[in-house]
Amino acid sequence: xxxxxxxxxxxxxxxxxxxxxxxxxxxxxxxxxxxxxxxxxxxxxxxxxxxxxxxxxxxxxxxxxxxxxxxxxxxxxxxxxxxxxxxxxxxxxxxxxxxxxxxxxxxxxxxxxxxxxxxxxxxxxxxxxxxxxxxxxxxxxxxxxxxxxxxxxxxxxxxxxxxxxxxxxxxxxxxxxxxxxxxxxxxxxxxxxxxxxxxxxxxxxxxxxxxxxxxxxxxxxxxxxxxxxxxxxxxxxxxxxxxxxxxxxxxxxxxxxxxxxxxxxxxxxxxxxxxxxxxxxxxxxxxxxxxxxxxxxxxxxxxxxxxxxxxxxxxxxxxxxxxxxxxxxxxxxxxxxxxxxxxxxxxxxxxxxxxxxxxxxxxxxxxxxx
Numbered sequence: 001x002x003x004x005x006x007x008x009x010x011x012x013x014x015x016x017x018x019x020x021x022x023x024x025x026x027x028x029x030x031x032x033x034x035x036x037x038x039x040x041x042x043x044x045x046x047x048x049x050x051x052x053x054x055x056x057x058x059x060x061x062x063x064x065x066x067x068x069x070x071x072x073x074x075x076x077x078x079x080x081x082x083x084x085x086x087x088x089x090x091x092x093x094x095x096x097x098x099x100x101x102x103x104x105x106x107x108x109x110x111x112x113x114x115x116x117x118x119x120x121x122x123x124x125x126x127x128x129x130x131x132x133x134x135x136x137x138x139x140x141x142x143x144x145x146x147x148x149x150x151x152x153x154x155x156x157x158x159x160x161x162x163x164x165x166x167x168x169x170x171x172x173x174x175x176x177x178x179x180x181x182x183x184x185x186x187x188x189x190x191x192x193x194x195x196x197x198x199x200x201x202x203x204x205x206x207x208x209x210x211x212x213x214x215x216x217x218x219x220x221x222x223x224x225x226x227x228x229x230x231x232x233x234x235x236x237x238x239x240x241x242x243x244x245x246x247x248x249x250x251x252x253x254x255x256x257x258x259x260x261x262x263x264x265x266x267x268x269x270x271x272x273x274x275x276x277x278x279x280x281x282x283x284x285x286x287x288x289x290x291x292x293x294x295x296x297x298x299x300x301x302x303x304x305x306x307x308x309x310x311x312x313x314x315x316x317x318x319x320x321x322x323x324x325x326x327x328x329x330x331x332x333x334x335x336x337x338x339x340x341x342x343x344x345x346x347x348x349x350x351x352x353x354x355x356x357x358x359x360x361x362x363x364x365x366x367x368x369x370x
Contacts (some may be wrong), residue, residue, distance in 0.1 A: 004083070005214060005238055006238070008238075008296055008320050009234065009238040009239055010082075010235075011236045012231040012232070012235040013232075013235040013244060013247050014100075014230045014237075014300055015227070015228070015231045016228050016229075016232040016235065016247075017248060017250045017251055017254065018254060019223050019224045019227060019228035019231075020228050020251050021250070021251045021252075021254035021255040022223070022224060022226035022255075022258055022260055023220055024090075024251070024255040024259070025255065025256075025258050025259050025263060026217075026219055026220045026224070027039070027086070027087055027090060027220070028090065028215045028263070029212065029213065029216045029316035030213045030216040030217045030220065031090065031091060032213065032216075033088060033199070033205065033208075033209040033210065033212060033213040034202070034205050034206070034209060034217065035087075035201060035205060036085075036087035036088035036091060037084055037086050037087075037195060037197075037198035037201065037202075038190075038198045038201045038202035038206070039220075040080070040083040040084045040087055040195050040198070040206050041195040041196065041198045041199060041202050041222040042191075042202055042206070042217045042220075042221065043082075043217060043224075043225050044079060044083070044188055044191050044192035044195060044221065044225065045192050045221065045226030046217070046220075046221025046225065046226070047188050047192075047222070047226040047229070047363075048185065048188045048189045048192050048316040049057065049223045050222055050226040051181070051184060051185035051188055051226050051230070052189070052220070052347070053166070054129055054181065054184055055182055055185045056179055056184075058181070060178075060179040060182040061104070061177070061178045061179045061180065061182065062178060062179075062182055063174055063177060063178040063182070063183065063186070064177065067173075067174055067177065067178070070170045070171075070173060070174055071168040071170075071174060071183070071187060071190070072190055073166065073192075074165070074167050074170040074174065074183070074187045075186065075188070075189070075190025075191045075194070076169040076190060076191065076194055077163045077164075077166045077167035077170065078163065078164065078166075078167025078168065078170070078171060078185050078187060078188065078191070078367075079167070079188050079191025079192075080161070080190070080191035080192075080194040080195055081160075081163040081167075081194075082096045082160050082163040082164045083191070085156045085157070085160035085163060086156075086157070086160040087100060088153075088156045089101070089102070089153050089154075089156035089157035089160055089201060090153075090157075092151070092152055092153025092156065097190075097260060098305075101154060101157035101161060102157050102160050102161050103132075103133060103136045103159075103161070103166070103248070103249060103251075103252065104133075104158065104161040105160070105161035105162075105164040105165050105245070105248070106129055106132070106133075106163035106165075106242075106245035106246050106248055106249060107129050107133065108161060108162060108164075109164070109165045109168050109169065109242060109245035110125055110126065110241075110242040110245060110246070111131055111164055111165075111170055112166070112169045112173070112241075113168075113240065113241040113242045113245075114242065115239060116169055117169060117172055117173070117240075118238045119241065119242050124284055125242050125243060125246065127284055128246050128281045128283070128284035129246055129249075130281070131277055131279065131280055131281030131284055132246060132280075132281025134277055134279070134281070135248070135249065135252075135253075135274045135276070135277025135280070135281060136249065136252055136274070137215035137274075137275075138273060138277060139268055139276030165245075168236070168241055168245060169241060171183065171187070171233065171236065172236055172241045172245075175233060175236055175237035176237070180233035180234045180236070180237050181230055181233070183233055184229050184230045184232075184233045187229075188226075188229065194351070195327055205275065222273035232244075249281055252274075253274065256288055271360055276333065282334070300319065337365055
């Protein structure tokens, strides 16, 4: 069951990455006729209406009142500020520079999650982020025209990265107590409410926009927003924020491919090695797992348990630790000399059918330690 859930989370993350990569193409197409604020409001309104139709028709686990501040922070930062800053930044700097600056977000997510969510700082995750960011830099150098000279655009892209990181860290604890779909809809609606001051501009600009721009706007609200943020929340509820954030480094290379296919934008030569570096970094980061299991060898005469014990049957690792140095110093013989109270006579240990120390061979003890 856990393996099945892990595969579904990986599939959801993959769907999110592809949809968010397509959003960069849609933003470039619709952003030519709609401003940053009006475009954000339009896609959030579409997303909120579609998500609301689904959420209100299905049973949901709604967030408790104490989660209101974090939910507001998620909606304002993740859905509102991030999208407005990203749209505005892409209008002032080239796509490569925007991608490089915005993709500081996963690094900020890893740092904030390690500090605030106590996910730690695994070496594989940090190394993977570094490799992927190097790939983004290569892509930025290949596609950059004006570089960082457009100071306002660079500041907006950095603001988008900070809003993205803050929103993700605020969202993660909410998913432990509420349905991902409910959190996504509420946060999207909060983001839309925050962007309501752009409603007059949206009405005015949409009235003169061509059908293509309006179709791209509807697409941004329906798929990258409604579906993409929902699959993101589903995956985030089942993995660490740092690891999931690292998967978004796949967005820039996929966006380049989609721009080539849909908009006829020929990718530069350096885009390929940059994309490969992004993929390599994600693979390195995903290789780290926060769950460390201690294998337990059942006694032949003990109960036949085909699933991992849980609840009261779980043995505290601290109770097994005292046996480790004894095995290292004197082997099984030294362990046999220990009396009651050494931790191996615990009723939970015996209930699991663990092999008594005197009955284990050296190779079996070594295997259990590994």
